[in-house]
Amino acid sequence: MSLKVSDLVGGYSQVPVLKDVNFDVKDGELVGLIGLNGAGKSTTINHIIGLLTPFKGSITINGTGLNDDVKKYKEQIAYIPEQPIVYKELTLKEHLEMTMLAYNLDQDQAWERAHQLLKLFRLDNKLDWFPDNFSKGMRQKVMIVCAFLTNAKLFIIDEPFLGLDPLAVNDLLNLISERKKQGASILMSTHVLDTAQRYCDRFVLLHDGKVRTEGTIEELRKLFPEAGDSLNDIYLTLAREGDAS
Amino acid sequence: MKQLFKQRLTTHLKEMMRYLRLVFNDYFVLALLFVIGGLGYYYSNTLKQLHTGLWWAPIVIIGILLVSVQLGRFATLIEAPDYVFLLPREADLYHYLKSGFNYSLSIALSIQVLFWILLMPFIQVTMHVTAIDLYLLLATAVLLKTTWLNTDFARKYHLKRRWLSSRFLFRLLVPVVSFGFSIYINYWIGLAVALIALIVSWVSRRSWVTRSLDWTKMISDENSRMHTVYQFFNLFTDVPMLQGSVKRRRYVDGILNRIKLIPKNTYLYLYGHGIVRDNEMSGLYVRLLVIGTLLLVFVKGEMLPIFLSLLFIYLIGFQMIPFYFHFSDNAFVHVYPITDKYQLMSFQRVLLYLLTTVGVVFAIAVVAVNYTSLVTVFGVIIGEALEIWAFIYVYLPRRLARSERIR
Known part of the structure; x- marks a missing residue:
């Protein structure tokens, strides 16, 4: 059991956005967090990475809660935010060094890995450039390279596909499955449902701050036989139902 | 660490x-x-x-x-x-x-x-x-x-x-x-x-x-x-790091909602909302207005109050000028099907509102303190009206044309 979110009630101010959210991500599993804009995907993620504190409920990573042991909890996470965020005054190379420093990585090994990743995302000739001037897609790639440089046990990836070129999307998915094989758990929020359907092991469908349903695609099909075959169809049906009720 | x-x-x-x-x-x-x-x-x-x-x-x-x-x-x-x-x-x-x-x-x-x-x-x-x-x-x-x-x-x-x-x-x-x-x-x-x-x-x-x-x-x-x-340094020099922060200021909605939603008013809408909500601009305006009013309340004399109120109106107007270009980095305004002619007209109208408000407040302060001197009372009113007119309709277009050439 890697990530476990239990009875999470939370949000930004006093008004809860999330109401009793429960789900988990097991070792070596890629879970897709699916929901409309404003369903609570990013709020859930902000709770997991510790930007927000739960009003009620708990979040544990391999049994450790955030306030049990901040160090142990946070060391296990690598996070790719929805909006790439980079240091204005640091070059790409310095961003990588910053990551190595923060995750206490072995310099030689990390650089070897960094060069592979940079080549993969065609950033290898831009080491001395400032990512702040990159396009959104390229800054997104910087965030991906930094995250996959680490040996984190839990990857939190918030809507990674927007702005990425198709090649990069494919490479990212390969990286994710590689890490899965090594036993890491991945939580990914996304709107790109057909990609999610092909790669995620399980889905958590959020609607209006609640988990509408969760399970593998087969389980979802069984639960909603009349909805259709694809995740897209199932989700659209659920979302409309949710709005109607 | x-x-x-x-x-x-x-x-x-x-x-x-x-x-x-x-x-x-x-x-x-x-x-x-x-x-x-x-x-x-x-x-x-x-x-x-x-x-x-x-x-x-x-x-x-x-x-x-x-x-x-x-x-x-x-x-x-x-x-x-x-x-x-x-x-x-x-x-x-x-x-x-x-x-x-x-x-x-x-x-x-x-x-x-x-x-x-x-x-x-x-x-x-x-x-x-x-x-x-x-x-x-x-x-x-x-x-x-x-x-x-x-x-x-x-x-x-x-x-x-x-x-x-x-x-x-x-x-x-x-x-x-x-x-x-x-x-x-x-x-x-x-x-x-x-x-x-x-x-x-x-x-x-x-x-x-x-x-x-x-x-x-x-x-x-x-x-x-x-x-x-940065705000402190910005008083003396240009600080590029200073990105304006924005406040909602719901209480001004009443005035802003009176702008008619017709194409001619596109810039009026933008400038109106922009100046009110941009903390840099509205802060400057309010600060100068308050300082000017306080000064006028404490200053007595025949010509000095007139001179001071004219100076402050000029200062406030002058500080507002760069806002004309505030939206020129925004791709939308270049895509909108509207002509530049309305941009200047809208900006002038917003400035007219702002400076007239200042003028009225200053005039009230001056008149309240110096009501015995007719020269001061009429001098302030006529002087302000002339200055505001000249600033907005004579000086501003020329000044903007010059800035436009430099940009």
Whole structure:
């Protein structure tokens, strides 16, 4: 059991956005967090990475809660935010060094890995450039390279596909499955449902701050036989139902 | 982590030095010397007329000490991307923040000493004090400031006991009580109150350093601190880092909603909402309006009020001019099917509203103070009307045409 979110009630101010959210991500599993804009995907993620504190409920990573042991909890996470965020005054190379420093990585090994990743995302000739001037897609790639440089046990990836070129999307998915094989758990929020359907092991469908349903695609099909075959169809049906009720 | 702070501090200080060099150029230093000399002379003259037993002197002392304790904020030098890049090192960040705390403390304490030195002659003239009392007062200010900063440190964590970061308690209540005891009763008691507050705040550190950090608050605190610093520098030079912050200001909606939604008014809509909600612009406008009005209330004379109100209207109008280009980086305005002709007309209309408001307020102030002098009353009204007209319809188009050529 890697990530476990239990009875999470939370949000930004006093008004809860999330109401009793429960789900988990097991070792070596890629879970897709699916929901409309404003369903609570990013709020859930902000709770997991510790930007927000739960009003009620708990979040544990391999049994450790955030306030049990901040160090142990946070060391296990690598996070790719929805909006790439980079240091204005640091070059790409310095961003990588910053990551190595923060995750206490072995310099030689990390650089070897960094060069592979940079080549993969065609950033290898831009080491001395400032990512702040990159396009959104390229800054997104910087965030991906930094995250996959680490040996984190839990990857939190918030809507990674927007702005990425198709090649990069494919490479990212390969990286994710590689890490899965090594036993890491991945939580990914996304709107790109057909990609999610092909790669995620399980889905958590959020609607209006609640988990509408969760399970593998087969389980979802069984639960909603009349909805259709694809995740897209199932989700659209659920979302409309949710709005109607 | 300590290394990281050192690195950031070096870059930060370099940046500050660059701006300070711009601020303290030769002319400004010369002007400042005169101002300081003048104020010092005024201060020493005033002191000669004071004596012990003035009822308001203790209140002034407490007030000034209270202001002094508020100065010097907690500089964390945290940057927005830190919450992603330093996420795994959050537990070690305490050492980083501690370096920031020590740095901020050293600056804040120097400020306390400076204020204490400035205040010392005043206290000696108006109160019965011994040298020991004065040192006790300094110690109290130092303890209170340390507590103040420690509270701000606690604020950066997700606290279990929220009162530990209560700004009302540690920034206002405790200092007021402590200085109150010092000045009115006994300096030892004031010091004791400050010491107790510090011990409470300091001992509680152990309970929150192990908790998780409130990144959102930490980043927004640091941004607002830097914003204040940049705002100060922006008075003297252009600061590119200063991105305007925006406030909703619902209470102006009534006026803004009167703009008719027709294509001709596109820019009117943009400029109207923009100027009101952009803190830089509306702040400047309100500040100058208030300062000008206050000045006019206190100034009497035949020609001086007219001259002052005209000067302030010109200043306000002049500061608003760059806003004309505020939206030119926005792709939308270039895509909209509207002509430039309306842009100038809309801007003129917004300025007309703003400057007329200023004119009316100034005129009321001037008339209320100088209603006996008909020359001043009519001079102000006619002068303002002429100036506003000339500024908006004669000067502004030319000035904008020139700026447009340079851009």
